[in-house]
Amino acid sequence: MWFPRLASDRVLRARPVDGPFALTLKADNAERIYCLNQAAERVGLSRSMSFADARAFCPDLISQPARPDLDRPFLAALRRWATRYCPWVGYEGADGLVLDVSGAAHLWGGESKMLADMRARATRAGLELRLGLGETRGAAWARAHFGDENTTLTELPVAALRLGDQMVTALQRLGLRRIGDLTAAARAPLARRFGPDLMLRLDQAMGHVSEPTTPESEPPHYAIRMSLPEPIGLTEDVMGITARLLTPLCDKLKAQEMGARSLCLTLRRVDQGCQQVELRLAAPMRDPHRILPLFERGVGAIDAGFGIDQIRFEATLVEPLPVQQIGSRQTSPDQLNDLITRIGTRIGLENVQRFLPADSHIPEHAFSIAPAAYSRPESGWYAPRPRPLRLFPPEAISVTGSQPPAQFRWRRMRLTVGRTIGPERIAPEWWLPDDNWRSGLRDYWKVDTREGRRLWLFYTPQNPGWFVQGEFA
């Protein structure tokens, strides 16, 4: 199966266009046509033509940037669809599928009927499909790309043997244009001249050397559901069912050495309404008896209505979790992760945070705050000068002059200055817009007051004013 216009068909399926259409991809600093539809080909455009030329040829060309990263999943979806014909389906390049239909064609009433069915379904889906059927993988490829399923292999050009461009040109110069010419020629001189690759491709196409198809395995699906004969409504019953679903799901996770990072419990009610309980975990986990208690809070909040008759349990996000040696060592990281999860379900996982060092001399930007579940503790803290324990938004005090005052009022307290240390001049980071630093340079002073409090004051010389921004321990 070859989808010659996979990329443009994918886009046009979502948004059909009448007339020429092309996808462009930026390569070597130039926009080039990546894929195009039949209408565009009819007006004389071709692949890897530069986009500017194409626009000159065809002013009403509709174009869109190509997304090769989306084409691959689309092909994967087609591969999954193709398993309806036979179980052995593998990829062939970036735009083809290879099906090993041995022993499966009779289920569709013969090969020709199967091909007709494939064609009909692809047309209905808006995909251009070229089919090639052969005794070998090479022959099927040759027929899909260079002929149809009835052409004999020997009539096809040598390019149909999946050879490189250079080799094809060299063969044509020797007068070997068709596969038939190659099979008729002596093997030894050809092998000496072109290397073993040519003979291998020829033998693969003719069936002298086997070439297996490698079917892709289905990615494991971590979901399980249960339909109930009678609706249930009690929290204990729902938890009971959850426990029964959780065990096989966790067994499956264990078999794949995976752990769930996020779980979703969907409860379908008798009246077709759906309720979901989502659980996000601080660390991948697959122990049923540890996961189950975490659901108690969410399940308790469910409105069962007239009863629940179907429960589906899905691990929406999984991460590798290899099996580990059990030792006498205290499992403290696990315990901490469990705690973070439990707190996170109550206040939101992003509200359990830790500080990470950041590279900035602006005091409030010298650290970043990251969710603890998605970060690791980092060392490398340093403070070139003493920094306050607590920072607050700057609070203006009514003081004038560029030297620290002898007395000032702050938060309704009259404070007498005992000692000042400073100034430490900090300039705003002009490359980052920060409204708080609009007032320009700041001269920071550590002010020890007679009353005891040790405050961090700053003066803005460009925009005279005094502010209190922090307090030391």
Added chain:
Amino acid sequence: MFLLMRVEFHSVFPLRPARVHEVCGAGAMGFAAMAAQGPVLWIREAWLSDTLTPQGLLPLFDPMQLLQARPRDQTDALAVAEEALKDGALPHVVLEVTRPLDLREGRRLQLAAKAGGTTGLCIIPDGMGSNAAETRWRATPVFDLTREDSTLTHWEIIKNKSGTLGAWHVRWDQKESRLDVVSPVGERPGSAGTSG
């Protein structure tokens, strides 16, 4: 002067484990950072506009060991504190309280700390303590004539369930990462003006 029955500092500090303690006063945050050595969960409500700074903590405490929880309101904060105290994964839990705790809430925290074997510390506004607290301290920074980088603080134990009261001047020794008791409060010059 009033008569003060002296209690030995080492019998009340480090804070007795598996209990919940309280601290108030302007030096309360410093007290919490000095009291909590080792992994700690620091619970502050999300609306508080001031922030702890790791660089400021650095002389007192390794910021790597700090986890911060930002619950929406005090109800959530208390729930988080109870959960963390009961769990025991982190040996210290610091909770910043913004409205008075009643006896029931204080008692629940105390029971959770006992179950998990963890030390809890509530930073309370003046006079908002709960009767269930094991000890209550007042920490007031003191102006130090002698040293520039001083962290001299007046620590006073104003409630003690299992002992008498006392007051000390303490100073954090940054090089050795330990707390030095400077000298008894009555003998220091300039201490008469501080709240005592």
